[in-house]
Amino acid sequence: MTTIDTLAVDSVLHGDARDPRPAGRKEWVDVCAYDALLPERGAAALVEGVQLALIRTFDGDVYAISNRDPFSGAYVLSRGIVGSRGDAPTVASPMHKEVFDLRTGVCLDDPEATVEVYEARVRGGRVEVVVT
Amino acid sequence: MSDADMIRADESGESEEPVMTSQPQRRLVVVGNGMVGQRLVEAVQERDLRHTWQITVVGEEPRPAYDRVALTSYLTGTSAEELSVVPEGCYDDEHCVLHLGESAVSIDRDAKTVTTASGRTVGYDALVLATGSSPFVPPIPGADLDGCFVYRTIEDLDAIRERAGTAGAGAVIGGGLLGLEAANALRSLGVETHVVEFAPRLMPAQVDQGGGEMLRRKVEELGLGIHTGTATQTIEALDDGRLRMTFADAEPLDVGMVVFSAGIRPRDQLARESGIQVGERGGIVVDEGCRTSDPAVWAIGECALACGKIYGLVAPGYEMAEVVADRLVEGDAAFAEADMSTKLKLLGVDVASFGDAHAATPGALEVVYADPVAGIYKKLVVTDDASTMLGGVLVGDASAYAALRTMVGQPLPDTPEQVLMVGPATSSLDDAAQVCSCQNVSAGRIRGAISDEGCCDVASVKACTKAGTVCGSCVPLIKTLIAQSGVEVSTALCEHFELSRAELFDVIRVTGLRTFSEIIARHGTGRGCDICKPAVASILASLDSGHVLDGEQAALQDTNDHFLANLQRNGTYSVVPRVPGGELTPEKLIVIGEVARDFGLYTKITGGQRIDLFGARVDQLPAIWKRLVDAGFESGHAYGKALRTVKSCVGSTWCRYGVQDSTSLAIMLELRYRGLRSPHKLKSGVSGCARECAEARSKDFGIIASENGWNLYLGGNGGFNPRHAKQFAVDLSTEDLVRTIDRFLMFYIRTADRLQRTAAWLESLNEEHGDGLEYVRRVIVDDELGICADLDAAMERHVEAYADEWAAVLDDEDKLSRFVSFVNAPDVPDPSIQFVTERDQIRPADPTTDSGPVPIAGPELEVVRR
Ligand code: SRM
Ligand SMILES: Cc1cc2nc3c(=O)[nH]c(=O)nc-3n(C[C@H](O)[C@H](O)[C@H](O)COP(=O)(O)OP(=O)(O)OC[C@H]3O[C@@H](n4cnc5c(N)ncnc54)[C@H](O)[C@@H]3O)c2cc1C
Ligand code: SF4
Numbered sequence: 001m002t003t004i005d006t007l008a009v010d011s012v013l014h015g016d017a018r019d020p021r022p023a024g025r026k027e028w029v030d031v032c033a034y035d036a037l038l039p040e041r042g043a044a045a046l047v048e049g050v051q052l053a054l055i056r057t058f059d060g061d062v063y064a065i066s067n068r069d070p071f072s073g074a075y076v077l078s079r080g081i082v083g084s085r086g087d088a089p090t091v092a093s094p095m096h097k098e099v100f101d102l103r104t105g106v107c108l109d110d111p112e113a114t115v116e117v118y119e120a121r122v123r124g125g126r127v128e129v130v131v132t
Numbered sequence: 133m134s135d136a137d138m139i140r141a142d143e144s145g146e147s148e149e150p151v152m153t154s155q156p157q158r159r160l161v162v163v164g165n166g167m168v169g170q171r172l173v174e175a176v177q178e179r180d181l182r183h184t185w186q187i188t189v190v191g192e193e194p195r196p197a198y199d200r201v202a203l204t205s206y207l208t209g210t211s212a213e214e215l216s217v218v219p220e221g222c223y224d225d226e227h228c229v230l231h232l233g234e235s236a237v238s239i240d241r242d243a244k245t246v247t248t249a250s251g252r253t254v255g256y257d258a259l260v261l262a263t264g265s266s267p268f269v270p271p272i273p274g275a276d277l278d279g280c281f282v283y284r285t286i287e288d289l290d291a292i293r294e295r296a297g298t299a300g301a302g303a304v305i306g307g308g309l310l311g312l313e314a315a316n317a318l319r320s321l322g323v324e325t326h327v328v329e330f331a332p333r334l335m336p337a338q339v340d341q342g343g344g345e346m347l348r349r350k351v352e353e354l355g356l357g358i359h360t361g362t363a364t365q366t367i368e369a370l371d372d373g374r375l376r377m378t379f380a381d382a383e384p385l386d387v388g389m390v391v392f393s394a395g396i397r398p399r400d401q402l403a404r405e406s407g408i409q410v411g412e413r414g415g416i417v418v419d420e421g422c423r424t425s426d427p428a429v430w431a432i433g434e435c436a437l438a439c440g441k442i443y444g445l446v447a448p449g450y451e452m453a454e455v456v457a458d459r460l461v462e463g464d465a466a467f468a469e470a471d472m473s474t475k476l477k478l479l480g481v482d483v484a485s486f487g488d489a490h491a492a493t494p495g496a497l498e499v500v501y502a503d504p505v506a507g508i509y510k511k512l513v514v515t516d517d518a519s520t521m522l523g524g525v526l527v528g529d530a531s532a533y534a535a536l537r538t539m540v541g542q543p544l545p546d547t548p549e550q551v552l553m554v555g556p557a558t559s560s561l562d563d564a565a566q567v568c569s570c571q572n573v574s575a576g577r578i579r580g581a582i583s584d585e586g587c588c589d590v591a592s593v594k595a596c597t598k599a600g601t602v603c604g605s606c607v608p609l610i611k612t613l614i615a616q617s618g619v620e621v622s623t624a625l626c627e628h629f630e631l632s633r634a635e636l637f638d639v640i641r642v643t644g645l646r647t648f649s650e651i652i653a654r655h656g657t658g659r660g661c662d663i664c665k666p667a668v669a670s671i672l673a674s675l676d677s678g679h680v681l682d683g684e685q686a687a688l689q690d691t692n693d694h695f696l697a698n699l700q701r702n703g704t705y706s707v708v709p710r711v712p713g714g715e716l717t718p719e720k721l722i723v724i725g726e727v728a729r730d731f732g733l734y735t736k737i738t739g740g741q742r743i744d745l746f747g748a749r750v751d752q753l754p755a756i757w758k759r760l761v762d763a764g765f766e767s768g769h770a771y772g773k774a775l776r777t778v779k780s781c782v783g784s785t786w787c788r789y790g791v792q793d794s795t796s797l798a799i800m801l802e803l804r805y806r807g808l809r810s811p812h813k814l815k816s817g818v819s820g821c822a823r824e825c826a827e828a829r830s831k832d833f834g835i836i837a838s839e840n841g842w843n844l845y846l847g848g849n850g851g852f853n854p855r856h857a858k859q860f861a862v863d864l865s866t867e868d869l870v871r872t873i874d875r876f877l878m879f880y881i882r883t884a885d886r887l888q889r890t891a892a893w894l895e896s897l898n899e900e901h902g903d904g905l906e907y908v909r910r911v912i913v914d915d916e917l918g919i920c921a922d923l924d925a926a927m928e929r930h931v932e933a934y935a936d937e938w939a940a941v942l943d944d945e946d947k948l949s950r951f952v953s954f955v956n957a958p959d960v961p962d963p964s965i966q967f968v969t970e971r972d973q974i975r976p977a978d979p980t981t982d983s984g985p986v987p988i989a990g991p992e993l994e995v996v997r998r
C-alpha cells in the first residue's frame with residue numbers, strides 16, 4: 001500500500017494535477033476504519049501514492065477527493081471546514097477558503113477549477129476507495 | 133521647506149520683475165491653506181489635467197489643511213495627522229507647491245505679486261484669497277489676559293488642553309453652535325463649565341425662543357451652567373492666577389479659564405489694504421463667479437462676502453472653491469445662495485435648524501410640536517398656504533433632520549402636522565434633492581452609487597461619493613437610501629443563519645445550547661460553512677465551554693484552531709509559544725533555540741515581541757509542543773481569534789524616563805486575558821511613559837503610564853486601515869484599569885460582528901449612537917444597560933477557567949490521535965512538503981523556481997525525537 005518509494009518527487013513538487021499511478025481496472029482499496037473519521041471533518045490518506053481527502057459528512061456519507069488544493073498547490077483540502085451550500089455537501093480549502101462540491105469536485109466559487117473525485121464506500125466498518 | 137521647493141519658488145518670481153509671456157504656464161497663487169483653500173487646489177487639479185496652471189499655496193499655519201469641522205475630536209484623541217484633509221501626493225508634483233508657516237502680508241496688484249512675511253515674493257496670473265476668518269473677541273477689558281483663549285486652530289486646542297488641567301472651572305463666552313461645542317469640550321476635559329450668552333437664549337441664530345428653552349434644559353442636564361441674557365463687562369486677574377468675570381446684572385464668576393466663541397470676523401485685511409472692495413461690516417465682496425473687484429483676484433470661503441453674506445460653514449465654501457476652479461479652466465459656474473442648515477455635533481443633545489428657521493419669509497406659517505416631558509421641540513415653517521416647506525427647528529430629536537432639510541423649497545408631501553410627527557417619506561425624495569450639504573451630493577448621485585457602483589453600505593457610499601465625510605449629519609439619510617434601494621444590507625451571518633453574530637451570541641448565551649448541531653437545527657438551516665462554524669466555535673469558546681477541541685467543537689474549527697498552529701503556504705504549520713509581555717529568560721530562549729534546531733524549523737522574531745517557529749508538519753506538532761510545555765511554555769494563541777500579545781516596554785524598572793512598571797502590567801494583562809476568544813484577534817501594549825515605545829496606541833487596548841497611574845486608549849489598529857486608539861480614561865489605578873478593560877473586552881465580544889476588530893466595531897457604534905466611544909462609556913462606566921456585573925462575572929469565569937490548550941492536548945490520547953500525516957499511514961511524512969535553504973535556514977520550496985536537483989532539506993531532515 002505504501003508505494004511512497006515509487007513516488008516521483010518531481011511531480012509532487014511541480015504540482016501536476018494528476019498524481020502518477022499505475023493504470024488498471026476498478027479496484028476497491030481498503031483505507032481505514034470508518035470510526036477513524038470524525039463526523040463533518042476530513043482526514044488525509046495516502047493510497048497507491050495518491051493523496052486523498054476523505055470526508056465524512058453529517059449524514060454519515062464518505063467522500064474522497066484529491067487532497068491537493070488547486071489554487072495553492074498545497075495538499076490540505078482534508079483540513080478544510082465541511083458543510084453545505086444549498087444542497088451540495090462541501091469542503092472549504094483552509095488556505096484561501098474556496099468551496100468545493102464534494103460530489104463533483106467542482107469549485108463553487110470558481111467553476112473553472114475542479115479537483116479529482118474518487119469513488120468511496122463503507123463496507124463492514126471500513127472505508128474503501130477506488131483510485132485507479 | 134525642501135531644496136526643490138526653494139528652486140521652484142525662485143523660478144516663480146523671487147525677483148520683483150513679474151515673469152511674462154515666455155512661460156506657457158499660468159501662475160495661480162492661493163493664500164490660505166484651510167479647508168476651502170485646499171478644496172480649491174484639488175478642484176483645479178481635477179480639472180486642469182494638462183497643467184496649464186502652476187499652483188503656489190501660501191499657508192500661515194504650521195501644518196497643511198486639516199478638518200476644522202472635526203477640530204473638537206482632537207481633544208478626545210484624534211491626532212493632527214488624522215485630521216489632515218490633504219490627499220497623499222497633492223503637493224508632490226512640480227506643478228503644485230505648498231509653503232507652510234508663511235503668511236502673505238501684501239498684494240501688489242499692479243505688479244501682480246504677493247509678498248510673504250519671510251520676504252518671499254510670488255507672481256500670479258490669478259490670485260485666490262482663502263484666508264478664512266478669525267474668532268471675534270469682544271472688546272471687554274481683560275479679554276487679552278493670560279487664561280483667555282479662542283477656539284479655532286490645533287494650537288488653540290493645545291493651549292486650552294494644557295490650561296484645563298489646572299483650571300477647575302471655566303467659562304465659554306458665546307452660546308451659539310460653536311460655543312456649545314467648545315463648552316462640551318471643556319467639560320470633557322474635566323472643567324466645570326459655564327456658558328455666558330448675551331442673547332436671551334442659546335443658539336440664537338438657529339433656534340427660536342421655544343427651541344432655545346428646551347435646549348437650555350437639555351444642556352443644563354449635561355451639567356453645564358447656562359447664563360443667558362448676560363453681558364460680560366470685565367475680566368480681572370485674581371492673585372491666585374484665576375480670572376473674575378463681572379456682568380451687568382449678575383453675580384461675578386471666578387474661573388480658571390475663559391474661551392471666546394462669540395462669532396467670527398472674515399480675514400479681509402490683505403484685500404482691504406490693497407484697495408480691493410470689502411463689505412461695510414467686513415468680508416471681501418465677490419460676484420457670482422467669486423471674483424473680487426479686481427478681475428485677477430478671487431475670494432472664497434469664510435473671508436468672502438457672497439450674495440451679501442458671510443458663510444460660516446464649510447459647504448458653501450466648498451461650493452465657491454468649485455466655482456472658481458471651474459472659472460479658472462474657462463467655465464462659467466456660478467455661486468448661488470447656499471443652504472445654512474446646521475446641526476449641533478457632539479453635545480449629546482439633538483439640535484438642528486434648516487432653511488428659513490425664523491420664519492422670515494412674509495406670510496410664513498409656523499407649525500410647532502412640543503413635548504416638555506420628553507424634551508422635544510419641533511417646528512416647521514411653511515408658506516402661507518401650507519403647500520411648500522420653508523424651514524424648521526428640531527430640538528431633542530433631530531432624526532428627521534437630514535430628510536427634512538432636503539425638502540426645503542419643495543411641495544409638502546403631506547399635512548405639516550403629519551410631516552412633523554411622522555417625518556417625511558424618503559422614497560419621495562427627488563433625485564435632485566441634496567442629501568449631503570457639506571459635499572453637495574444629491575440623492576440621485578447616491579442612488580447611482582448604490583445601483584451602478586455596487587455600494588451596499590455607508591462606508592462604500594462614503595468612499596464613492598464623499599457624502600457623509602464632513603459633519604456626518606446626512607449619514608442616517610444615506611442609510612435610508614441604501615435600505616430603500618432594495619440592496620439588502622443584510623446582517624445575516626451567512627446562508628445558514630439569518631441572525632447576526634451579536635444576535636447569535638445572545639441566543640446561545642440565553643438558551644444554553646452548546647452544540648452546533650442543536651444550534652443550527654433550532655436557529656439555522658443546512659449544515660453550516662467556513663463562516664458560521666468558526667463563528668459559533670468562537671462564541672462557544674467565549675462562553676467557556678471547555679477545550680476548543682472537545683466533542684463536536686473540534687469539527688467547527690478552522691485548520692489553525694484545529695491543529696492549534698498556523699497554516700503556512702506549503703501546508704506546514706508555525707508554532708508560537710506565549711512570551712508574556714515579551715519578557716524571556718535566557719534558559720527559555722535556549723529551549724526555543726534547541727527545539728527549532730532539533731526539528732529543523734525556521735525561526736523569526738515576530739512583530740509581537742515573540743518567536744515564531746515555522747515549517748512543522750502536523751505530525752511533528754505534538755513532539756515539538758511536548759518539549760515546549762515541559763520547559764514551561766504554553767500556547768501563544770497565534771492561531772486563534774483571541775488575545776495575541778501585550779507588547780511592553782522596559783518601563784520604570786530600567787528606563788530612565790519610565791514613570792510606571794509597564795513590563796509587570798503587560799505581563800499581568802497578558803496572563804489575565806490569554807486564551808480569551810473574541811470576534812477577531814486582540815492586541816495590547818503598555819508603555820512606561822508618553823514616549824510610547826510599546827506603540828500602545830496602535831492596539832485594540834493600549835495603556836500609557838502617567839505620573840498618577842495609567843491612561844487607557846481603545847480601538848487602535850494596524851493592518852490595512854491603521855487607526856490610533858482613542859483616549860478613554862486617564863490616571864486610572866491598576867484595579868480600575870483592569871475592571872474597565874474587562875468590561876470593554878466582554879462587551880466587544882458580545883456585540884461585535886464576526887471578524888470585526890475593535891476599531892471597526894467602535895466605528896459601527898459611531899454610526900448607531902453618534903459617538904461610539906461615549907456610548908461604550910455609558911455602558912461600561914455608567915452601566916446604562918445594567919450589564920456591568922454580568923460582564924465582570926463573565927471575565928472572572930474566563931480567568932478562573934483558563935488552562936493551556938496545548939498541555940491539555942498532550943494529556944489526551946484521543947485529541948493527539950488527530951495529529952497524523954495520513955489516517956492510513958501515520959508515520960509517513962507528507963511527501964509533498966519540500967524545503968530549500970536560504971540564509972542558513974529552511975524555506976518552502978517554490979515549484980516554479982526551485983526545480984532541478986532535489987532540494988537539500990527534505991521532510992526527514994534533522995528531526996530528532998526525544
Ligand atoms: C508572524 C507575524 C509576522 C512577523 O513575522 O512578525 C504575523 C504573521 C501573520 N499575520 Fe500578522 N503577524 C504578525 C504581527 C502583526 C502585526 C504587528 C503586531 O502585532 O504588533 C500586525 C498589525 C497590528 C494589528 O493587528 O493591528 C498584523 C496584522 C495582521 C492582519 C491585519 C489585521 C487587521 O486588523 O487588518 C492580518 C489578517 C487578519 O488577521 O485577518 C494578519 C494575519 C497574519 C497571519 C496569521 C496570516 C495568516 O492567516 O496566515 C500570519 C501568519 C502568522 C503565523 O505565525 O504563521 N496580521 N500582524 C507577526 C506575529 C506577531 C505575534 O507574535 O503574534
Ligand atoms: C470648532 C469648529 C467647529 C466647526 N463646525 C462646523 C460644522 O459643523 N459645520 C460647518 O459647516 N462648519 C463648521 N465650522 C466652520 C468651518 O470650519 C469653516 O467654515 C471652514 O473651515 C472655512 O474654511 P476656510 O478655508 O474658508 O477657512 P479656514 O479653515 O479658517 O482657513 C483659512 C486659512 O488661511 C490661513 N490664512 C489666513 N490669512 C492668511 C495669510 N495672510 N497668509 C497665509 N495664510 C493665511 C489661516 O491660517 C487658515 O489656515 C467649524 C469651525 C470650528 C472652529
Ligand atoms: S515608553 Fe517611556 S518608559 Fe517605556 S521604554 Fe520608552 S521612554 Fe522608556
Ligand code: FES
Nearest residue numbers: 568570602603604
Ligand atoms: S451633510 Fe455634512 S457630511 Fe453630509
